């Protein structure tokens with residue numbers, strides 16, 4: 001008991017109480033339950049949160065003062081994590097200062113003790129890593145069409161979000177998409193997607209191939225391919241309507257996976273109120289007057305387009321093979337070139353490596369802590385059994 | 388479901404159910420031979436469950452890890468398989484089967500209700516982390532399901548012992564088994580959470596997003612951590628910890644398969 005008379009030790013013992021752990025963990029359980037049941041901002045759409053609030057008036061009144069719709073960012077949750085951190089830190093310290101690392105007599109108890117200490121230290125590292133991530137990370141998606149760079153895009157959508165403590169701005173780098181490739185095979189993991197890109201972050205510049213599950217690291221930022229789709233060139237000229245000419249590579253959204261992929265989107269027309277609904281078929285055939293997609297291979301690419309009005313009315317659908325022009329409601333619409341777009345996940349997260357280290361150590365620690373007990377269990381079952 | 392799959396689905400349900408009825412009958416009559424027959428039926432049910440999963444795998448071309456239906460069938464399979472293996476090693480009590488069977492029916496029933504057109508396996512699954520994550524999720528579920536079974540037996544020990552004396556092992560023994568299974572569950576759940584976070588980071592860039600699924604996972608993990616600590620520091624045992632073990636399984640089940648009842652999520656599968 002070397003440190004017993006020390007004030008530091010006394011202070012530590014106060015916050016090192018295991019009863020405090022139980023209280024804090026119980027609080028965290030209640031807060032997590034709220035976070036699991038109540039829709040959370042940033043996770044669900046604002047409209048669904050609004051609807052929930054309308055339906056649950058009393059609960060909303062109770063939840064608002066404790067920041068219940070963003071409970072995991074609320075002062076209550078952060079304070080609990082902070083107290084848990086101090087509690088774990090002091091508990092482990094007190095234990096090591098008082099009893100040393102290897103005070104136990106048998107190898108089994110020493111292993112258990114080592115496991116306990118490493119486990120609780122890794123919990124500290126995990127909480128610390130989580131805070132570093134929350135404060136310093138930058139993340140989001142960038143969508144780029146072949147032959148273009150993010151600087152050419154009209155909007156960088158959705159924007160990259162940055163932690164409040166970051167100093168460096170993300171918009172210093174540039175990403176140009178040189179070529180996107182997608183290969184759909186009927187196998188266990190059926191899709192192979194790759195994009196070759198040119199990344200610039202003055203003074204560095206690098207050309208790279210980024211795969212779907214194979215992130216590429218450049219200047220501490222990780223780029224992962226998330227999706228590849230089609231961006232047909234749409235050229236619109238108006239014969240009679242007051243719509244300015246338009247010439248754009250329009251990135252169509254992708255719905256579904258593999259051979260079931262569908263490519264469609266809505267292009268708002270600048271006159272306002274109406275929009276073009278565009279569906280892309282890489283290969284198609286017409287059966288009983290219906291257009292059926294036959295495969296994802298580019299055999300006879302075509303668009304199916306119609307105009308939709310505010311009141312839900314639509315013009316008849318028109319099939320537009322590549323290179324041809326169709327006239328819809330006074331608009332000449334041409335399907336020019338066909339390019340692909342790629343969506344990249346862009347992340348810089350200095351906390352991740354810290355959290356990862358804590359994962360590995362906590363797994364090792366749990367094995368150390370419990371392997372003697374599990375061996376005892378096996379031995380016991382061999383000697384007399386339980387059934 | 389194809390015809391052969393339908394046959395094996397219902398054979399699995401029937402054999403698990405028959406094993407349960409036989410176990411109950413033998414339990415009431417205190418017949419060791421009857422219980423052995425029930426265990427044999429459980430092995431046969433496991434066989435049917437295995438064939439069902441294999442047929443489904445062959446038909447869809449991917450392992451049964453994608454949609455809710457597949458995940459529940461495979462969790463039922465893993466729970467019964469692990470139970471039978473460790474019961475054979477005499478590490479857990481046979482009587483747990485009485486509770487595991489209803490838990491497995493519920494899974495099979497919910498699996499049946501969650502059938503949807505076959506979901507292809509998206510490229511997000513093309514990583515070994517998926518295999519680690521799903522395997523440890525099954526194992527953790529199996530551990531916690533057995534622990535909950537032990538817990539529920541403790542909770543109803545008094546009543547059961549009054550009507551059918553001397554059938555159940557001593558409650559202290561059930562309590563120790565339940566605790567040991569929770570320990571195994573915590574180790575496996577930690578590996579599952581860590582591999583899930585690493586997988587999510589690679590696929591979506593975030594290792595943790597506080598989406599409902601993550602909130603429920605944290606909740607169940609904290610509950611089991613709470614279990615270990617109250618057992619250690621407040622010396623809670625028997626009924627008190629049995630409640631946590633039983634409640635923990637409910638929370639875990641929601642986090643695995645109940646998400647669709649609550650909110651949409653980015654997580655693949657359930």
Ligand code: HEM
Nearest residue numbers: 016017018021084087088091116119120123612615616619
């Ligand atoms: C999420 C956070 C935590 C986790 C995952 C965790 C996990 C564990 C585990 C698995 C054990 C072994 C239980 C047993 O022996 O049966 C344990 C024991 C213990 N924990 Fe924690 N713990 C956490 C937080 C804390 C905190 C904040 C304290 C601070 C007081 C603490 C203090 C202890 C102590 C003193 C033991 C007993 C060690 C022994 O003698 O074996 N734990 N913890």
